Amino acid sequence: MNEAWIIVTEEKPTPALVAAAKGLGGKVIAAVVGPRALAEAVAVAGPDAVKWIETEQGRPAEAYAGPVARLIAADAPRAVVANASAAGRVLAGATAANLGAAMIPRGLKLSADGEDTLVERADLDGRVIETIASAGPVVTFYAGDDVAQAPCPPAPIETVAATGVADITLEKIEPAAGADAGITKASVVVSVGRGLKKKDDLTLIQGLATALGAEIGCSMPVADDLGWVEKERYVGRSGQHITPRLYIAVGIQGAPQHLEGIRGTKVVVGINNDPDAPIFKAADFGIVGDLYEVVPALQAALGK
Numbered sequence: 528m529n530e531a532w533i534i535v536t537e538e539k540p541t542p543a544l545v546a547a548a549k550g551l552g553g554k555v556i557a558a559v560v561g562p563r564a565l566a567e568a569v570a571v572a573g574p575d576a577v578k579w580i581e582t583e584q585g586r587p588a589e590a591y592a593g594p595v596a597r598l599i600a601a602d603a604p605r606a607v608v609a610n611a612s613a614a615g616r617v618l619a620g621a622t623a624a625n626l627g628a629a630m631i632p633r634g635l636k637l638s639a640d641g642e643d644t645l646v647e648r649a650d651l652d653g654r655v656i657e658t659i660a661s662a663g664p665v666v667t668f669y670a671g672d673d674v675a676q677a678p679c680p681p682a683p684i685e686t687v688a689a690t691g692v693a694d695i696t697l698e699k700i701e702p703a704a705g706a707d708a709g710i711t712k713a714s715v716v717v718s719v720g721r722g723l724k725k726k727d728d729l730t731l732i733q734g735l736a737t738a739l740g741a742e743i744g745c746s747m748p749v750a751d752d753l754g755w756v757e758k759e760r761y762v763g764r765s766g767q768h769i770t771p772r773l774y775i776a777v778g779i780q781g782a783p784q785h786l787e788g789i790r791g792t793k794v795v796v797g798i799n800n801d802p803d804a805p806i807f808k809a810a811d812f813g814i815v816g817d818l819y820e821v822v823p824a825l826q827a828a829l830g831k
């Protein structure tokens with residue numbers, strides 16, 4: 528039995544998965560589902576061994592939930608950490624079911640407290656860290672930042688033959704309605720956050736965007752929770768990663784997860800009525816004020 532396993536369906540953030548799993552102090556085995564290149568990338572990210580399940584052409588990683596779950600359950604580890612992609616979560620869930628383990632989403636760190644396994648996880652949009660103790664095995668998917676790690680000597684890669692693969696195939700990929708939002712290619716983006724009071728007020732933001740020839744962006748809650756802007760336009764860790772010449776954040780606090788999406792942006796402008804809002808630390812220019820006054824004033828100054 529090995530102490531911990533990680534499940535990898537995409538390269539990022541493998542070093543962070545390994546670091547989280549090594550918190551238990553024992554060996555870490557990586558179950559990799561994907562092409563050989565992925566297994567090789569994982570092998571130098573710090574695990575003690577790699578078990579590689581090769582995906583067939585056109586077969587989504589989710590199809591391998593059964594083989595991965597059985598492979599890991601046969602080793603009966605104390606903990607499993609998966610990457611947080613859709614496939615990673617499916618594989619994590621199947622593994623938890625096979626192991627009879629507790630599923631604790633969004634884990635950041637694992638540690639041992641005697642017989643108990645402790646899982647630290649983020650909650651309330653990352654504002655609090657909860658520590659959960661489990662007397663039995665645990666499975667989590669990692670929802671934190673990647674960690675920097677120098678390449679390690681490659682761990683041995685063992686090919687695992689997959690049986691009981693689900694009969695699902697990728698039929699086609701096409702852009703979803705609204706997906707071609709243009710935000711990833713735009714040189715100017717005006718982005719709106721929860722500082723906006725109601726959906727109708729988006730006309731204000733649209734007015735400034737039109738005056739600047741900009742695309743509209745937004746913070747995650749404006750798209751995800753409120754549904755005021757298409758999901759394809761939200762910016763940040765779990766949304767779009769963009770590098771426009773100019774990014775204007777209107778009524779956005781500037782959470783680290785949001786700022787991750789605008790790394791590499793040339794000029795960032797923050798408009799916020801709270802002088803202590805974190806956006807001002809990340810911004811090249813800041814305007815402290817009510818967006819309902821600042822945005823029309825900016826538009827007027829642009830003469831449009």
Ligand SMILES: Cc1cc2nc3c(=O)[nH]c(=O)nc-3n(C[C@H](O)[C@H](O)[C@H](O)COP(=O)(O)OP(=O)(O)OC[C@H]3O[C@@H](n4cnc5c(N)ncnc54)[C@H](O)[C@@H]3O)c2cc1C
Pocket residue numbers: 649651652653670719720721722723745746747748749761762763764765766777778779780781782783784785788798799800801804816817818819
């Ligand atoms: C795992 C994880 C992933 C995440 N991924 C993302 C992501 O990809 N993208 C993302 O955006 N978030 C992400 N989040 C959420 C993120 O942590 C923040 O909760 C979110 O970005 C906050 O959105 P906001 O700034 O619009 O809202 P709020 O935090 O509510 O901030 C609103 C801001 O508007 C200001 N304001 C209010 N009224 C006015 C006014 N009249 N004029 C001017 N300013 C005003 C306030 O001072 C405040 O600073 C993630 C969280 C987690 C835990």
